[in-house]
Amino acid sequence: MDFKKIERIFLLAFFFLNLFLLYTYRQGMSNDSAGLTESSHLNNIEQRLQVDNIKFPAAFSNEIHDGYYLSGIKSDEGDMTNFKLDGEIFSLDSGKMQVNLNKSVVVPKSKKESLKTMKELVKQPHLVPYGGEYQYQGILSDLPHKYVFTQQYNGIPIIDETSLLTINVDKDSEFGDNSLVNSYTQSHLREIEALRESQPLITERDAVTTLYLSNKIPKDARLNNIKLGYTRIFSVRGKNVYIPAWFVWIETSKKNSQIERVNAFTNSIISTSVTEVNK
Template sequence: MGFKRIEWIFFIAFLGVNVFLINIYMGSKNDQSIISPSSQKIAIEQRLDNDNITFDGRLSSENLTGYYLSGTPTMMQALYNEDVNANKKILNDGMTKFDRGKLTHTMTERFFVQEKDQLVKASQAYWKKRVMKGNDYTYQLHFSTFGDDQIELMATQSYEGIPINDSSSQLIFTFNNENDQYINEDYTQTYVENLTPLREKMKLYSEKDAINTLYINNRIAKKSKIEWIQLAYTLILNVRGQNVYVPAWFVAMEKADKSKQVEIVNAFSNRIITNASVRKVENY
């Protein structure tokens, strides 16, 4: 196959993805709720207060920037094979299994941590030296789970400081509470390669905009507590094995009955995408 022909194939593929993204973006704008945030005259903070909805801190009006981001989900065996000798040394403290895009590493000796507040520090010290591409992962407090009997610490890849909250880019350590100490036997890992912007950097809707959208669409119940708000990339599209991510606001809430709820708002369109399915395109 000639070089010129290869160039044309890549050009057409890239053009197709961009046209598809533009259609998604325009469609999402058209799909917005008929209730416009600008039509609400009372400040969102006051409306939250009127409904006994609490939030510690201040809702930010800052408009950050982000990208449509493309990445390739990695076959973990292939990642290991890129530098077998070095990776064999990194993973020589146990047994490693590969299941397509996921790696599971079981330690020969269990990982003990005495104090709960030392879990993150101890795990970070381990994964920076004992995990493939360990320096590419950053601990995510809000995406971790903390139970009485089990704690799941999550670290993810990031792009220009914004984490990727998706199963394709996670490092997970699960600790069980046994006899007043925290014990971990293994970890799981996924990895995304070739993270690349598909379009120029774009301005995002603010944290306050996202809360406003959730409120006027009745997604925040009265007497709820907004526990945290986090900007992160989320998967919206898979094009012939290539993932496409967009920045989104993740909002975690506790209702009056103590049940938990997480809502997701597309930071480009300010549209709620909590239950949206990932579009998959095989041909374009």
């Protein structure tokens, strides 16, 4: 047994956890503690939103989910080339891969049929590497022009640029009412694993309440979508760390859009960018 290797693994895991604790501490310090305390006394967030003429899809859920601290390594072009694809792979500056298909895929005009075609396309290993790991995310898509799929962990999607499969649809007059898929972009995580045991998360209602009390939801706005997903907080020597967060899509009265994230462990707003550690 390679004890040196095991020792390095444990040290790396310990380093990840210490980074996360530091991150959580800083996030907690940046929140308005008085506002968060008030949330415990706010019984009906729906009524408060209505008073401010804030639109929302439905009553907010009190369901409690479990989540993990996750780590994962971003796949590179070498990992992708292990698949015998019917297409060419190119590395993009963003760190994603672009695959140009040797044969275009015809997409029906019907939204129902086009979505079915996309799901079948993703499942074909000779067209999409690791396709079986991705799930369709309508909340991130823009039909009929863009279809977005993400990886997931225990049923919760990883909503991050390091785990996206984006299929863009092109129009072609030669195919009449149909459109074509000529290429797609993909980023993929391998070796996704939990860094510790699962923990209960705050509810959807908790997250919306925190955003409201922190003045992140302006009057006359609209909450278009709310989704629980994993978001990246650290990148350490090529290994990423993720936590569960509530994503809230907000549209202001001036039609400006913004996405707010609430840490589903601590009920604190995530306002910082991803921290890169190269040591």
